[in-house]
Amino acid sequence: MAIDWTKIYKKYKGLWVALQEDEKTVIASGNTAKETWDKARKKGFLKPILTRMPPKLIPYVGYGVNEI
Numbered sequence: 709m710a711i712d713w714t715k716i717y718k719k720y721k722g723l724w725v726a727l728q729e730d731e732k733t734v735i736a737s738g739n740t741a742k743e744t745w746d747k748a749r750k751k752g753f754l755k756p757i758l759t760r761m762p763p764k765l766i767p768y769v770g771y772g773v774n775e776i
Contacts, residue, residue, distance in 0.1 A: 711731050711732060713732075713761075716732075716734060716761065717761050717762075717765070719734075720734065720737050720761045721761050721762065721763055721764070722761060722762070722763040723737045723738060723739060723744075723760070723761055724737060724738050724739070724740060724741050724743070724744040724758060724759070724760050724761075725737045725744065725758070725759060725760075725761060726744050726745065726747065726748035726753065726756035726757065726758055727756060727757040727758075727759065728753070728756070728757075729757070731757060735748050735751055735753055735756055736748040736751065736753075736756070741758055741760070744756075744758060745758060
């Protein structure tokens, strides 16, 4: 099942976020992955999930052609 990050995106767009194992709860954020990682570790989270929220959303539709 897909996870809705709409609220996370709106609040943290353009930033790195550290998430709990539920992949929904933000435990830290920052301008760099290292800064965010360090903040999460200071809060006692040993293996946070890191991801970067894009500064803006750009739609993408993929298309592939298999040639034999």
